[in-house]
Amino acid sequence: MDQKIAVQIDDLTVAYNYKPVLWDIDLSVPEGVLMAIVGPNGAGKSTLIKAILGIIKPIAGSVSIYGKPYSKQRKLVAYVPQKGSVDWDFPTTALDVVMMGTYGSLGWIKRPGQKEKKTALESMEKVGMLAFKNRQISQLSGGQQQRVFLARALAQDASIYFMDEPFQGVDATTEIAIINILKELRKAGKTVVVVHHDLQTVPEYFDWVTFLNVKKIATGPVKEIFNDDNLTKTYGINYKVAVNK
Amino acid sequence: MSNPQIEIQIIAAIVAMACAIPGVFLVLRKMALISDAISHAILPGIVIGFFVTQDLNSPLLILLAALTGVITVFLVEFIQKTGLVKEDTAIGLVFPVLFSIGVILISKNANDVHLDVDAVLLGELAFAPFDRLMVSGADWGPKSLWIMGGILLITISLMVLFFKELKVSTFDAGLSSALGISPVVMHYGLMSVSSITVVGAFDAVGAILVVALMIAPAATAYLLTEDLKKMIGLSLLFGVVSAISGYWVAHFLDASISGSIATTLGVIFLFVYLFAPKKGLIAVLYRQKQQRIEVSLITFLLHLNRHEEESERHINHLQEHINWHVVRARTVLDLAEKNNLVEIKNDIVFLTHKGLTFTEKSLEYIISNKDEKIEPMKEDFFLFRG
Numbered sequence: 100m101d102q103k104i105a106v107q108i109d110d111l112t113v114a115y116n117y118k119p120v121l122w123d124i125d126l127s128v129p130e131g132v133l134m135a136i137v138g139p140n141g142a143g144k145s146t147l148i149k150a151i152l153g154i155i156k157p158i159a160g161s162v163s164i165y166g167k168p169y170s171k172q173r174k175l176v177a178y179v180p181q182k183g184s185v186d187w188d189f190p191t192t193a194l195d196v197v198m199m200g201t202y203g204s205l206g207w208i209k210r211p212g213q214k215e216k217k218t219a220l221e222s223m224e225k226v227g228m229l230a231f232k233n234r235q236i237s238q239l240s241g242g243q244q245q246r247v248f249l250a251r252a253l254a255q256d257a258s259i260y261f262m263d264e265p266f267q268g269v270d271a272t273t274e275i276a277i278i279n280i281l282k283e284l285r286k287a288g289k290t291v292v293v294v295h296h297d298l299q300t301v302p303e304y305f306d307w308v309t310f311l312n313v314k315k316i317a318t319g320p321v322k323e324i325f326n327d328d329n330l331t332k333t334y335g336i337n338y339k340v341a342v343n344k
Numbered sequence: 345m346s347n348p349q350i351e352i353q354i355i356a357a358i359v360a361m362a363c364a365i366p367g368v369f370l371v372l373r374k375m376a377l378i379s380d381a382i383s384h385a386i387l388p389g390i391v392i393g394f395f396v397t398q399d400l401n402s403p404l405l406i407l408l409a410a411l412t413g414v415i416t417v418f419l420v421e422f423i424q425k426t427g428l429v430k431e432d433t434a435i436g437l438v439f440p441v442l443f444s445i446g447v448i449l450i451s452k453n454a455n456d457v458h459l460d461v462d463a464v465l466l467g468e469l470a471f472a473p474f475d476r477l478m479v480s481g482a483d484w485g486p487k488s489l490w491i492m493g494g495i496l497l498i499t500i501s502l503m504v505l506f507f508k509e510l511k512v513s514t515f516d517a518g519l520s521s522a523l524g525i526s527p528v529v530m531h532y533g534l535m536s537v538s539s540i541t542v543v544g545a546f547d548a549v550g551a552i553l554v555v556a557l558m559i560a561p562a563a564t565a566y567l568l569t570e571d572l573k574k575m576i577g578l579s580l581l582f583g584v585v586s587a588i589s590g591y592w593v594a595h596f597l598d599a600s601i602s603g604s605i606a607t608t609l610g611v612i613f614l615f616v617y618l619f620a621p622k623k624g625l626i627a628v629l630y631r632q633k634q635q636r637i638e639v640s641l642i643t644f645l646l647h648l649n650r651h652e653e654e655s656e657r658h659i660n661h662l663q664e665h666i667n668w669h670v671v672r673a674r675t676v677l678d679l680a681e682k683n684n685l686v687e688i689k690n691d692i693v694f695l696t697h698k699g700l701t702f703t704e705k706s707l708e709y710i711i712s713n714k715d716e717k718i719e720p721m722k723e724d725f726f727l728f729r730g
Contacts, residue, residue, distance in 0.1 A: 116427050152522040173524050180518040189372065189515045190570045199512045203523035208505050235570040251519075 387446025413539025
């Protein structure tokens with residue numbers, strides 16, 4: 100493979116209260132792939148993303164983003180947390196949440212100005228949320244909230260995007276809108292890593308997949324490794340899925 | 345008004361403002377209870393600080409006591425992280441221990457220390473003007489005015505400087521951490537400011553009532569606005585209004601000033617809780633009632649739309665068919681008739697043309713569950729949903 104490696108994970112182990120939730124993960128994510136992380140509940144999918152982004156401290160192992168530790172490469176990385184991880188009754192507007200995507204490049208103390216506002220508005224337009232920019236976030240539907248999160252990640256203007264279940268609780272229209280944006284990101288040469296639950300859509304949406312269940316089961320191109328064998332190894336039961344080859 | 349009266353009001357207003365700012369973020373972080381814990385747990389810090397400095401207004405005492413507040417937060421998190429108890433239990437375990445250490449320290453040294461538990465818990469604003477800052481013989485005003493003024497100034501500066509960091513770490517700690525804005529640093533920063541404010545204010549309003557000044561204005565403002573800056577502004581306003589009107593309530597009742605201020609805060613909260621235009625209890629109940637009628641109406645019209653046979657549409661049998669109480673059936677029928685959605689001929693209910701259109705649009709809305717579908721209906725018809 101002559102592709103550049105965007106994310107390199109070596110021997111990563113993460114534990115909560117000394118109980119490992121991720122065990123000795125080795126994983127390379129090539130630049131420019133649209134990768135799904137799949138696995139059963141409690142497999143450590145979200146934890147993997149949080150450990151990559153330094154939100155959770157691993158007890159062993161290392162992560163590098165284009166060859167350097169994450170703390171030195173923050174500006175290359177955008178993050179979409181799970182929608183349920185924040186309080187949507189927080190007193191603010193959709194535009195303000197999207198603006199938060201620009202805080203990383205601003206650094207401490209400096210305030211967002213016209214340039215940041217423009218970036219945020221452009222990002223909102225890309226996800227079709229411009230009309231809702233002044234809407235209170237509590238007044239948005241689940242799908243709209245997810246789009247706001249996606250716009251915020253776009254406002255981070257990164258090379259690598261990590262998304263934690265962006266399709267959770269959204270309707271079909273929003274799902275298509277989101278997947279189109281993900282595909283556009285890939286077209287623009289970005290790397291996108293998505294925690295995904297719906298196995299049916301993996302072959303349609305993604306070109307790369309990682310099977311995870313505390314340990315890494317397999318990683319590679321969807322065409323080569325998305326098969327019953329790996330699904331069974333990951334989910335522990337014979338998991339028949341229609342794979343569109 | 346005499347000079348001390350004015351001074352008391354100014355001190356009360358400044359204390360209220362200094363408390364309101366960290367209070368907003370505590371409320372938004374769902375950490376209101378931690379302010380209660382801090383306010384109790386600083387007692388040993390105050391006592392030890394008092395042994396060392398012999399001056400309740402010494403900055404060293406304030407820092408020592410504030411440190412106890414931060415230690416409280418740290419201990420609560422430490423116990424919680426073991427996963428053996430939940431956060432509220434951890435809070436309930438930590439602060440009584442620290443508080444009781446303070447109580448024991450005071451009682452052991454009660455003879456030589458001019459400090460008692462009542463004074464710490466309840467404070468006495470009326471005495472604040474007596475302890476004056478004297479610099480080379482000149483009177484610079486009450487000490488607590490300078491101390492709380494200084495704390496307020498620091499709090500405002502920190503809030504203005506780190507507004508964006510406070511906002512993102514409060515709203516989304518995960519993103520904040522990923523962006524390099526450490527939520528842990530922001531958390532302990534806020535806890536330090538809260539602790540210092542509580543310690544600075546306990547002398548004036550008492551450690552318990554500080555909690556009211558922190559939480560009540562923010563909780564009240566939260567019901568009135570959906571904008572963080574306005575929420576802070578309103579909290580400051582409610583704090584100051586309560587402080588000054590509380591003072592006058594105390595003046596006319598000849599009662600405790602801090603007690604009156606806290607009561608005023610409670611009364612203002614209750615008023616807003618009931619009458620806030622969008623989130624108030626009355627508004628919510630009214631909206632629920634409207635929605636209930638609205639849904640009943642649509643159900644009724646759909647029933648008419650589906651049933652051609654006259655027996656299902658007879659005015660006297662309607663409630664049996666839809667299984668409604670007579671009053672409810674009557675209300676809905678009247679509403680439908682008043683809005684020309686139905687007409688009644690020989691006791692048989694018919695959908696009008698308008699009623700038919702309305703029903704079809706409602707169906708579209710119900711099936712698609714899309715807000716766009718109901719938007720035009722709001723204008724054409726009378727729907728209350730907003």
